Amino acid sequence: MQTSPNNPGHTNSWYAASANDKRVRPELEGETEADVCVIGAGFTGISAALELAENGFSVVVLEGERIGFGASGRNGGQIVNGYSRDLEVIAKRYGQEKAVKLGEMSLEGGEIIRRRVATYGIHCDLVDGGFFAAFTDKQVKEMAHVKANWEKHGHTGLEMVSKSEVGRYVKTDRYVGGMIDRLGGHIHPLNLVLGEAAAAEGLGVRIFEKSRVTGLDMGASPVVKTARGRVKAKYVLVCGNAYLGSMLPKITDRMMPVSSQVMATEPLDAKLIEDLLPANYCVEDANYVLDYYRRTADNRLLYGGGIGYGGHDPANLTGVIRPNMLKTFPQLKDARIDFAWSGNFALTLTRVPHIGRLSENVYFSHGDSGHGVTTTHLLGKILGEAVRGHAGRFDVWASLPALPFPGGRTFRVPLTVLGAWWYGLRDKLGV
Numbered sequence: 001m002q003t004s005p006n007n008p009g010h011t012n013s014w015y016a017a018s019a020n021d022k023r024v025r026p027e028l029e030g031e032t033e034a035d036v037c038v039i040g041a042g043f044t045g046i047s048a049a050l051e052l053a054e055n056g057f058s059v060v061v062l063e064g065e066r067i068g069f070g071a072s073g074r075n076g077g078q079i080v081n082g083y084s085r086d087l088e089v090i091a092k093r094y095g096q097e098k099a100v101k102l103g104e105m106s107l108e109g110g111e112i113i114r115r116r117v118a119t120y121g122i123h124c125d126l127v128d129g130g131f132f133a134a135f136t137d138k139q140v141k142e143m144a145h146v147k148a149n150w151e152k153h154g155h156t157g158l159e160m161v162s163k164s165e166v167g168r169y170v171k172t173d174r175y176v177g178g179m180i181d182r183l184g185g186h187i188h189p190l191n192l193v194l195g196e197a198a199a200a201e202g203l204g205v206r207i208f209e210k211s212r213v214t215g216l217d218m219g220a221s222p223v224v225k226t227a228r229g230r231v232k233a234k235y236v237l238v239c240g241n242a243y244l245g246s247m248l249p250k251i252t253d254r255m256m257p258v259s260s261q262v263m264a265t266e267p268l269d270a271k272l273i274e275d276l277l278p279a280n281y282c283v284e285d286a287n288y289v290l291d292y293y294r295r296t297a298d299n300r301l302l303y304g305g306g307i308g309y310g311g312h313d314p315a316n317l318t319g320v321i322r323p324n325m326l327k328t329f330p331q332l333k334d335a336r337i338d339f340a341w342s343g344n345f346a347l348t349l350t351r352v353p354h355i356g357r358l359s360e361n362v363y364f365s366h367g368d369s370g371h372g373v374t375t376t377h378l379l380g381k382i383l384g385e386a387v388r389g390h391a392g393r394f395d396v397w398a399s400l401p402a403l404p405f406p407g408g409r410t411f412r413v414p415l416t417v418l419g420a421w422w423y424g425l426r427d428k429l430g431v
Contacts, residue, residue, distance in 0.1 A: 002341075009066040009210070013341040014264040014300065015073055015190035020123055021198060025067070028208040028229035034060040036387055037224045037233035039213050042072035043189075043372065044365050045239035046196045047112070047380025048387075053203035055388055060231050061205060062224060064212030067197045070243040071372055073190035074343030076262060076292045076304045078130060078282045079113060081155070081183055082106045084351040084369035088149045093350075094400055101396045103153030109374025110183060112381060113192065120202075122195030125297040129281035130184025131161070131169040134177050139286040143179040157183035169279045172328045178286075186282040186294045189373060213247065218359040235387045238364035239380070241372075242344035248364075254354050254402045255346045255367050261317045262304035263325075263340040264296065265332065273299045276329055291324050301325070301332065317342060345370055354402040355379055355394065363387070363394070367402075 002012040008024070010016035036052055038045045041063035049059045063069065083090070083106065091099035117126050134140045140160075147158045161169065161178045169180065197207055208229075215225035216236065224231045238248060242257040273295055277283070282294035291305040306320040317340040326333055348354050348367035353375055355365040363383055368375040379397070386394035 010069060010190075011074060011341045011343070012339065013074055013190075013262070014296070014302065014339040015188060017339065018188070018191075018298070019194060020191050021194045025063075025207050025209040028060075028062060028211040028226050028231070030228075031230045031232070032060060032206075033232045034058045034206070035233065036060075036235045036237060037062065037222070037231040038237045038239060039216075039224065040064075040239035040241065040244070041067040041193075041197060041207055041209070042070050042239065042241060042243075043193055043376035044241065044380045044383070045237065046072075046193055046200060047377045048237050048239065048383040049205050049207075050116070050196055050200040050203070051381045051384030052387060053200050053205045055384070057387070059200070059205045060233070061197075061200075061207040062211045062213055062226060062231065063207065063209045064240075064243065066209050067207065068190045068193040070241060071343045071345045072193045072376070074262065074341060075189050075260075075345070075373060076282070076284075076294070077186050077189045077302065077373070078284065078292060078294065079110045079185040079187065079373055080130060080284070080371055081110055081181060081374060082150070082371065083353070083375060084371045086146050086149065087153055088146075090352070098396060098400070100153070101393075105378055105393065106153060107155060107183060108381075109376070109378040110185070112377040113187070113374070116196055116199065117187075117192070120195060120199040122192060122199070124192040124195055125188045126185060127187075127280055127282075128182065128185040129279060130181045130186070131279075131281045131283045132179045132181070133166070133170065133175040133283055133285045134179075135175060135285065135287065137176060140177045143286065147179060155183070157181055167278075169277070169281050170283050170328075171276050171278070174328055175285075180281065184282065187373075188297070216247070216362070218362050220361075222359075222362055234361060236362045237383050237387070238358070238362065239366070239383070241366045241368070242346040244366070248358065250358060251354070251364055251366060253404055255348055257344040258307060258347045258370075259342045259344050260304060260370075261306040261321050261340070261342045262302065263318055263321050263337050264300045264302045266336040266338050267299045268301060268332075268335065270299055272331070273301060276301065276331075291328070293325070293328070300338070301329070301335070345372055349403045350401070352400055353379060353397065355382070355397040356402070357398065365397075
Protein backbone atom coordinates (compact mmCIF):
# COMPACT_ATOMS: atom_id res chain seq x y z
CA MET A 1 0.00 0.00 0.00
CA GLN A 2 1.32 3.41 -0.98
CA THR A 3 0.68 5.65 2.00
CA SER A 4 -0.63 9.20 1.97
CA PRO A 5 2.22 11.72 2.39
CA ASN A 6 0.07 14.15 4.40
CA ASN A 7 -2.24 11.72 6.20
CA PRO A 8 -0.07 8.96 7.70
CA GLY A 9 -1.54 5.47 7.95
CA HIS A 10 -4.03 5.95 5.10
CA THR A 11 -3.63 4.74 1.54
CA ASN A 12 -2.59 7.47 -0.90
CA SER A 13 -6.07 8.35 -2.11
CA TRP A 14 -7.74 11.61 -3.02
CA TYR A 15 -9.93 11.04 0.02
CA ALA A 16 -6.96 10.89 2.40
CA ALA A 17 -5.38 13.94 0.79
CA SER A 18 -8.59 15.98 1.08
CA ALA A 19 -9.73 14.73 4.51
CA ASN A 20 -11.13 17.44 6.79
CA ASP A 21 -9.74 15.82 9.94
CA LYS A 22 -6.23 14.38 9.89
CA ARG A 23 -5.86 14.03 13.67
CA VAL A 24 -4.28 10.79 14.85
CA ARG A 25 -6.10 9.22 17.79
CA PRO A 26 -4.04 7.54 20.54
CA GLU A 27 -3.27 3.86 20.78
CA LEU A 28 -4.96 1.93 23.60
CA GLU A 29 -2.61 1.48 26.55
CA GLY A 30 -3.53 -0.27 29.76
CA GLU A 31 -6.94 -1.46 30.88
CA THR A 32 -10.27 0.31 30.52
CA GLU A 33 -13.97 -0.49 30.75
CA ALA A 34 -17.08 0.40 28.78
CA ASP A 35 -20.63 -0.77 28.26
CA VAL A 36 -19.73 -1.67 24.68
CA CYS A 37 -16.46 -2.32 22.86
CA VAL A 38 -16.64 -1.93 19.08
CA ILE A 39 -13.97 -3.59 16.92
CA GLY A 40 -13.46 -1.55 13.74
CA ALA A 41 -13.80 2.19 13.03
CA GLY A 42 -15.41 2.01 9.62
CA PHE A 43 -19.00 2.79 8.73
CA THR A 44 -20.50 -0.21 10.57
CA GLY A 45 -18.55 0.30 13.79
CA ILE A 46 -18.89 4.07 13.91
CA SER A 47 -22.59 3.87 13.01
CA ALA A 48 -23.14 1.47 15.91
CA ALA A 49 -21.04 3.56 18.30
CA LEU A 50 -22.96 6.73 17.44
CA GLU A 51 -26.33 4.98 17.81
CA LEU A 52 -25.29 3.71 21.26
CA ALA A 53 -23.78 7.00 22.41
CA GLU A 54 -26.97 8.83 21.44
CA ASN A 55 -28.77 6.47 23.81
CA GLY A 56 -26.46 6.95 26.79
CA PHE A 57 -24.07 3.99 26.48
CA SER A 58 -20.34 4.26 27.17
CA VAL A 59 -18.43 3.02 24.12
CA VAL A 60 -14.82 2.24 23.24
CA VAL A 61 -13.89 1.76 19.58
CA LEU A 62 -10.70 -0.13 18.67
CA GLU A 63 -9.26 0.41 15.19
CA GLY A 64 -6.27 -1.52 13.90
CA GLU A 65 -5.16 1.33 11.62
CA ARG A 66 -6.94 4.68 11.19
CA ILE A 67 -10.62 5.69 11.22
CA GLY A 68 -11.98 4.82 7.77
CA PHE A 69 -8.78 2.99 6.79
CA GLY A 70 -10.61 0.21 4.93
CA ALA A 71 -13.47 0.22 2.45
CA SER A 72 -15.32 2.96 4.33
CA GLY A 73 -12.63 5.49 3.41
CA ARG A 74 -11.75 4.20 -0.07
CA ASN A 75 -15.02 3.41 -1.89
CA GLY A 76 -16.67 5.20 -4.79
CA GLY A 77 -18.67 7.41 -2.44
CA GLN A 78 -22.05 6.46 -3.90
CA ILE A 79 -25.27 6.28 -1.91
CA VAL A 80 -26.85 3.24 -3.57
CA ASN A 81 -30.09 2.12 -1.98
CA GLY A 82 -30.99 -1.50 -1.33
CA TYR A 83 -28.79 -4.55 -1.19
CA SER A 84 -26.46 -6.42 -3.48
CA ARG A 85 -29.35 -8.78 -4.32
CA ASP A 86 -32.71 -7.23 -5.13
CA LEU A 87 -35.81 -7.84 -3.06
CA GLU A 88 -37.34 -10.26 -5.57
CA VAL A 89 -34.31 -12.54 -5.24
CA ILE A 90 -34.52 -12.24 -1.45
CA ALA A 91 -38.21 -13.21 -1.57
CA LYS A 92 -37.50 -16.31 -3.67
CA ARG A 93 -34.69 -17.40 -1.36
CA TYR A 94 -36.01 -16.56 2.08
CA GLY A 95 -39.75 -16.03 1.68
CA GLN A 96 -42.00 -13.05 1.09
CA GLU A 97 -42.30 -12.17 4.78
CA LYS A 98 -38.57 -11.58 5.13
CA ALA A 99 -38.44 -9.73 1.83
CA VAL A 100 -41.13 -7.37 3.11
CA LYS A 101 -39.20 -6.75 6.34
CA LEU A 102 -35.93 -6.15 4.52
CA GLY A 103 -37.80 -3.96 2.04
CA GLU A 104 -39.03 -1.79 4.91
CA MET A 105 -35.38 -1.15 5.83
CA SER A 106 -33.97 -0.84 2.32
CA LEU A 107 -33.99 2.97 2.11
CA GLU A 108 -33.01 3.57 5.71
CA GLY A 109 -29.23 3.58 5.21
CA GLY A 110 -29.41 6.66 3.02
CA GLU A 111 -31.85 8.29 5.42
CA ILE A 112 -29.44 7.70 8.32
CA ILE A 113 -26.60 9.30 6.38
CA ARG A 114 -28.62 12.39 5.49
CA ARG A 115 -29.98 12.75 9.02
CA ARG A 116 -26.52 12.56 10.59
CA VAL A 117 -25.03 14.97 8.07
CA ALA A 118 -27.76 17.47 8.97
CA THR A 119 -27.77 16.83 12.72
CA TYR A 120 -24.02 17.03 13.23
CA GLY A 121 -23.10 19.46 10.44
CA ILE A 122 -20.83 16.97 8.69
CA HIS A 123 -19.04 18.42 5.66
CA CYS A 124 -18.83 15.51 3.21
CA ASP A 125 -19.96 17.00 -0.14
CA LEU A 126 -23.40 15.36 -0.06
CA VAL A 127 -25.16 15.52 -3.46
CA ASP A 128 -28.49 13.86 -4.29
CA GLY A 129 -29.18 11.67 -7.31
CA GLY A 130 -27.88 8.48 -8.92
CA PHE A 131 -28.04 7.05 -12.45
CA PHE A 132 -27.92 3.35 -13.35
CA ALA A 133 -26.65 3.04 -16.92
CA ALA A 134 -27.64 0.24 -19.31
CA PHE A 135 -25.54 -1.00 -22.23
CA THR A 136 -28.26 -3.22 -23.71
CA ASP A 137 -32.03 -3.36 -24.10
CA LYS A 138 -31.95 -6.49 -21.93
CA GLN A 139 -30.44 -4.47 -19.08
CA VAL A 140 -33.09 -1.78 -19.55
CA LYS A 141 -35.84 -4.40 -19.23
CA GLU A 142 -34.20 -5.80 -16.10
CA MET A 143 -34.09 -2.30 -14.57
CA ALA A 144 -37.76 -1.76 -15.34
CA HIS A 145 -38.54 -5.05 -13.61
CA VAL A 146 -36.48 -4.04 -10.57
CA LYS A 147 -38.21 -0.64 -10.52
CA ALA A 148 -41.66 -2.26 -10.44
CA ASN A 149 -40.62 -4.52 -7.58
CA TRP A 150 -39.00 -1.66 -5.64
CA GLU A 151 -42.19 0.36 -5.91
CA LYS A 152 -44.11 -2.46 -4.20
CA HIS A 153 -41.83 -1.80 -1.22
CA GLY A 154 -42.44 1.95 -1.19
CA HIS A 155 -39.54 3.32 -3.24
CA THR A 156 -41.00 6.27 -5.16
CA GLY A 157 -37.77 7.89 -6.35
CA LEU A 158 -37.11 5.75 -9.44
CA GLU A 159 -37.61 6.83 -13.04
CA MET A 160 -36.71 5.09 -16.30
CA VAL A 161 -34.46 6.96 -18.74
CA SER A 162 -34.68 6.54 -22.53
CA LYS A 163 -31.69 6.63 -24.86
CA SER A 164 -32.52 10.19 -25.89
CA GLU A 165 -32.57 11.27 -22.22
CA VAL A 166 -29.22 9.74 -21.19
CA GLY A 167 -27.42 13.00 -22.01
CA ARG A 168 -29.21 14.75 -19.14
CA TYR A 169 -27.09 12.67 -16.77
CA VAL A 170 -23.96 11.60 -18.66
CA LYS A 171 -22.59 12.73 -22.04
CA THR A 172 -21.48 9.48 -23.64
CA ASP A 173 -22.75 7.30 -26.46
CA ARG A 174 -22.13 4.02 -24.59
CA TYR A 175 -25.57 3.63 -23.02
CA VAL A 176 -28.97 2.79 -24.48
CA GLY A 177 -30.93 4.00 -21.45
CA GLY A 178 -31.12 3.41 -17.73
CA MET A 179 -32.81 4.43 -14.52
CA ILE A 180 -32.37 7.28 -12.08
CA ASP A 181 -32.77 7.09 -8.32
CA ARG A 182 -33.57 10.48 -6.85
CA LEU A 183 -33.00 9.01 -3.38
CA GLY A 184 -29.45 8.00 -4.33
CA GLY A 185 -26.51 10.35 -4.24
CA HIS A 186 -22.82 10.70 -3.47
CA ILE A 187 -20.51 11.82 -0.70
CA HIS A 188 -16.85 12.06 0.31
CA PRO A 189 -16.90 8.80 2.31
CA LEU A 190 -13.80 9.38 4.43
CA ASN A 191 -15.06 12.79 5.51
CA LEU A 192 -18.43 11.21 6.30
CA VAL A 193 -17.00 8.55 8.62
CA LEU A 194 -14.58 11.06 10.17
CA GLY A 195 -17.49 13.43 10.82
CA GLU A 196 -19.55 10.66 12.37
CA ALA A 197 -16.58 9.63 14.52
CA ALA A 198 -16.15 13.21 15.74
CA ALA A 199 -19.88 13.34 16.53
CA ALA A 200 -19.56 10.11 18.53
CA GLU A 201 -16.54 11.48 20.40
CA GLY A 202 -18.60 14.56 21.25
CA LEU A 203 -21.02 12.21 22.99
CA GLY A 204 -18.27 10.51 24.98
CA VAL A 205 -17.12 7.68 22.70
CA ARG A 206 -13.41 6.90 23.01
CA ILE A 207 -11.69 5.86 19.77
CA PHE A 208 -8.25 4.27 19.75
CA GLU A 209 -6.30 3.92 16.52
CA LYS A 210 -3.34 1.59 15.80
CA SER A 211 -4.98 -0.74 18.33
CA ARG A 212 -5.42 -3.99 16.44
CA VAL A 213 -7.32 -6.63 18.39
CA THR A 214 -5.18 -9.66 19.22
CA GLY A 215 -7.67 -11.65 21.28
CA LEU A 216 -11.28 -11.81 22.42
CA ASP A 217 -12.32 -13.61 25.59
CA MET A 218 -16.03 -14.33 25.36
CA GLY A 219 -18.04 -14.85 28.50
CA ALA A 220 -20.36 -13.06 30.87
CA SER A 221 -17.96 -10.09 30.82
CA PRO A 222 -16.02 -10.14 27.53
CA VAL A 223 -12.44 -8.88 27.38
CA VAL A 224 -10.96 -7.49 24.17
CA LYS A 225 -7.16 -7.54 23.98
CA THR A 226 -4.70 -5.47 21.97
CA ALA A 227 -0.90 -5.48 21.98
CA ARG A 228 -0.76 -2.88 24.76
CA GLY A 229 -4.18 -2.86 26.38
CA ARG A 230 -7.46 -4.52 27.32
CA VAL A 231 -11.10 -3.46 27.30
CA LYS A 232 -13.64 -5.01 29.67
CA ALA A 233 -17.16 -4.63 28.31
CA LYS A 234 -20.70 -5.88 28.72
CA TYR A 235 -21.08 -6.22 24.95
CA VAL A 236 -18.68 -6.51 22.01
CA LEU A 237 -19.55 -5.62 18.41
CA VAL A 238 -17.25 -7.09 15.74
CA CYS A 239 -17.27 -4.77 12.71
CA GLY A 240 -14.00 -5.45 10.92
CA ASN A 241 -15.47 -6.61 7.60
CA ALA A 242 -12.79 -7.38 4.97
CA TYR A 243 -10.01 -6.15 7.28
CA LEU A 244 -10.89 -8.36 10.25
CA GLY A 245 -8.08 -10.84 9.65
CA SER A 246 -8.29 -14.49 10.67
CA MET A 247 -8.92 -14.15 14.40
CA LEU A 248 -12.59 -15.22 14.21
CA PRO A 249 -12.94 -18.00 11.60
CA LYS A 250 -16.68 -18.38 12.21
CA ILE A 251 -16.98 -14.98 10.57
CA THR A 252 -14.12 -14.92 8.09
CA ASP A 253 -14.86 -18.38 6.65
CA ARG A 254 -18.16 -16.94 5.40
CA MET A 255 -16.53 -13.96 3.73
CA MET A 256 -14.01 -13.26 0.97
CA PRO A 257 -12.11 -9.97 0.64
CA VAL A 258 -12.48 -8.43 -2.81
CA SER A 259 -10.61 -5.40 -4.06
CA SER A 260 -11.98 -2.64 -6.26
CA GLN A 261 -9.86 0.03 -7.90
CA VAL A 262 -10.49 3.77 -7.99
CA MET A 263 -8.71 6.72 -9.51
CA ALA A 264 -9.16 10.49 -9.59
CA THR A 265 -8.17 12.83 -12.39
CA GLU A 266 -6.62 16.20 -11.96
CA PRO A 267 -9.15 19.01 -11.35
CA LEU A 268 -10.86 19.52 -14.70
CA ASP A 269 -12.14 22.68 -16.30
CA ALA A 270 -15.52 23.39 -14.69
CA LYS A 271 -17.30 23.61 -18.05
CA LEU A 272 -15.86 20.25 -19.14
CA ILE A 273 -16.84 18.28 -16.02
CA GLU A 274 -20.29 19.90 -16.01
CA ASP A 275 -20.74 18.89 -19.64
CA LEU A 276 -19.72 15.28 -18.93
CA LEU A 277 -22.04 14.91 -15.92
CA PRO A 278 -24.56 17.76 -16.22
CA ALA A 279 -26.92 16.68 -13.42
CA ASN A 280 -24.03 15.91 -11.03
CA TYR A 281 -25.54 12.46 -10.39
CA CYS A 282 -23.25 9.56 -9.59
CA VAL A 283 -23.26 6.80 -12.21
CA GLU A 284 -22.84 3.04 -12.14
CA ASP A 285 -23.37 0.72 -15.06
CA ALA A 286 -25.34 -2.55 -15.11
CA ASN A 287 -22.55 -4.99 -15.98
CA TYR A 288 -21.62 -7.81 -13.58
CA VAL A 289 -18.16 -6.29 -13.07
CA LEU A 290 -19.30 -2.70 -13.19
CA ASP A 291 -17.78 0.75 -13.57
CA TYR A 292 -18.84 3.61 -11.30
CA TYR A 293 -17.96 7.28 -11.41
CA ARG A 294 -18.94 10.79 -10.33
CA ARG A 295 -17.84 14.40 -10.03
CA THR A 296 -15.98 15.57 -6.95
CA ALA A 297 -16.39 18.90 -5.20
CA ASP A 298 -13.11 20.15 -6.73
CA ASN A 299 -14.12 19.13 -10.30
CA ARG A 300 -12.21 15.88 -10.62
CA LEU A 301 -13.68 12.81 -12.25
CA LEU A 302 -13.53 9.95 -9.75
CA TYR A 303 -13.74 6.68 -11.69
CA GLY A 304 -13.77 3.14 -10.29
CA GLY A 305 -14.02 -0.40 -11.52
CA GLY A 306 -12.15 -3.67 -11.79
CA ILE A 307 -12.23 -6.43 -9.25
CA GLY A 308 -9.68 -8.58 -7.44
CA TYR A 309 -11.08 -11.66 -5.73
CA GLY A 310 -9.18 -12.53 -2.59
CA GLY A 311 -8.23 -8.89 -2.15
CA HIS A 312 -5.35 -8.96 -4.63
CA ASP A 313 -4.50 -5.72 -6.42
CA PRO A 314 -3.32 -5.42 -10.02
CA ALA A 315 0.24 -4.18 -10.48
CA ASN A 316 -0.97 -1.21 -12.51
CA LEU A 317 -4.13 0.31 -11.06
CA THR A 318 -4.63 2.96 -13.73
CA GLY A 319 -3.99 0.34 -16.42
CA VAL A 320 -7.16 -1.42 -15.29
CA ILE A 321 -9.44 1.60 -14.96
CA ARG A 322 -8.22 4.27 -17.37
CA PRO A 323 -9.11 2.36 -20.58
CA ASN A 324 -12.72 2.05 -19.43
CA MET A 325 -12.81 5.72 -18.47
CA LEU A 326 -11.65 6.62 -21.99
CA LYS A 327 -14.31 4.39 -23.55
CA THR A 328 -16.86 6.43 -21.61
CA PHE A 329 -15.18 9.83 -21.99
CA PRO A 330 -12.62 9.83 -24.83
CA GLN A 331 -12.30 13.60 -24.42
CA LEU A 332 -10.27 12.92 -21.24
CA LYS A 333 -7.39 11.27 -23.12
CA ASP A 334 -5.00 14.01 -22.01
CA ALA A 335 -6.29 14.33 -18.43
CA ARG A 336 -3.69 13.63 -15.78
CA ILE A 337 -4.44 10.96 -13.14
CA ASP A 338 -3.49 12.41 -9.76
CA PHE A 339 -4.51 9.48 -7.52
CA ALA A 340 -5.09 5.74 -7.92
CA TRP A 341 -5.87 3.34 -5.09
CA SER A 342 -7.74 0.20 -4.16
CA GLY A 343 -9.68 -1.09 -1.19
CA ASN A 344 -11.20 -4.38 -0.07
CA PHE A 345 -14.85 -5.04 0.62
CA ALA A 346 -16.28 -8.20 2.18
CA LEU A 347 -18.19 -10.48 -0.19
CA THR A 348 -20.51 -13.27 0.99
CA LEU A 349 -21.52 -16.24 -1.14
CA THR A 350 -25.17 -15.17 -1.01
CA ARG A 351 -24.26 -11.47 -1.63
CA VAL A 352 -26.43 -10.72 1.42
CA PRO A 353 -24.86 -9.31 4.63
CA HIS A 354 -23.93 -11.79 7.36
CA ILE A 355 -25.05 -10.61 10.80
CA GLY A 356 -25.37 -12.62 14.00
CA ARG A 357 -24.07 -13.58 17.45
CA LEU A 358 -20.85 -15.28 18.46
CA SER A 359 -22.14 -15.50 22.04
CA GLU A 360 -24.92 -13.99 24.12
CA ASN A 361 -23.20 -10.60 24.20
CA VAL A 362 -20.81 -10.64 21.21
CA TYR A 363 -22.47 -9.56 17.95
CA PHE A 364 -21.08 -9.09 14.44
CA SER A 365 -21.98 -7.71 11.02
CA HIS A 366 -20.08 -7.96 7.74
CA GLY A 367 -20.36 -8.90 4.08
CA ASP A 368 -22.26 -5.97 2.55
CA SER A 369 -20.96 -7.25 -0.80
CA GLY A 370 -20.43 -3.95 -2.60
CA HIS A 371 -23.43 -2.06 -1.20
CA GLY A 372 -21.66 -0.99 1.97
CA VAL A 373 -22.14 2.78 2.14
CA THR A 374 -25.85 2.53 2.94
CA THR A 375 -26.08 -1.00 4.35
CA THR A 376 -23.32 -0.48 6.91
CA HIS A 377 -25.15 2.53 8.30
CA LEU A 378 -28.36 0.52 8.60
CA LEU A 379 -26.73 -2.55 10.15
CA GLY A 380 -24.57 -0.49 12.52
CA LYS A 381 -27.75 1.11 13.83
CA ILE A 382 -29.38 -2.33 14.12
CA LEU A 383 -26.40 -3.64 16.12
CA GLY A 384 -26.91 -0.72 18.49
CA GLU A 385 -30.62 -1.51 18.75
CA ALA A 386 -29.83 -5.12 19.68
CA VAL A 387 -27.51 -4.02 22.50
CA ARG A 388 -30.28 -1.72 23.72
CA GLY A 389 -32.62 -4.71 23.97
CA HIS A 390 -34.53 -4.17 20.72
CA ALA A 391 -33.35 -7.13 18.66
CA GLY A 392 -36.36 -7.63 16.37
CA ARG A 393 -34.70 -6.25 13.25
CA PHE A 394 -31.36 -7.82 14.17
CA ASP A 395 -33.02 -11.24 14.40
CA VAL A 396 -34.52 -10.88 10.91
CA TRP A 397 -31.04 -10.45 9.47
CA ALA A 398 -29.49 -13.08 11.72
CA SER A 399 -32.05 -15.64 10.51
CA LEU A 400 -30.72 -15.48 6.93
CA PRO A 401 -28.37 -18.44 6.28
CA ALA A 402 -24.70 -17.65 5.68
CA LEU A 403 -23.07 -20.26 3.46
CA PRO A 404 -19.37 -21.10 3.08
CA PHE A 405 -17.73 -20.56 -0.29
CA PRO A 406 -17.39 -23.77 -2.34
CA GLY A 407 -13.86 -25.08 -2.17
CA GLY A 408 -13.10 -23.40 1.15
CA ARG A 409 -10.23 -20.93 1.47
CA THR A 410 -8.13 -22.84 -1.08
CA PHE A 411 -10.51 -22.81 -4.04
CA ARG A 412 -12.97 -20.00 -3.29
CA VAL A 413 -11.02 -17.46 -5.34
CA PRO A 414 -10.58 -19.49 -8.58
CA LEU A 415 -14.18 -20.72 -8.48
CA THR A 416 -15.50 -17.19 -7.95
CA VAL A 417 -13.26 -15.88 -10.74
CA LEU A 418 -14.69 -18.54 -13.05
CA GLY A 419 -18.24 -17.46 -12.20
CA ALA A 420 -17.37 -13.79 -12.74
CA TRP A 421 -15.81 -14.65 -16.12
CA TRP A 422 -19.05 -16.35 -17.16
CA TYR A 423 -21.24 -13.41 -16.18
CA GLY A 424 -18.76 -11.00 -17.75
CA LEU A 425 -18.95 -12.95 -21.00
CA ARG A 426 -22.75 -12.70 -20.92
CA ASP A 427 -22.47 -8.92 -20.49
CA LYS A 428 -20.17 -8.68 -23.52
CA LEU A 429 -22.49 -10.81 -25.63
CA GLY A 430 -25.60 -9.01 -24.38
CA VAL A 431 -27.35 -12.22 -23.31
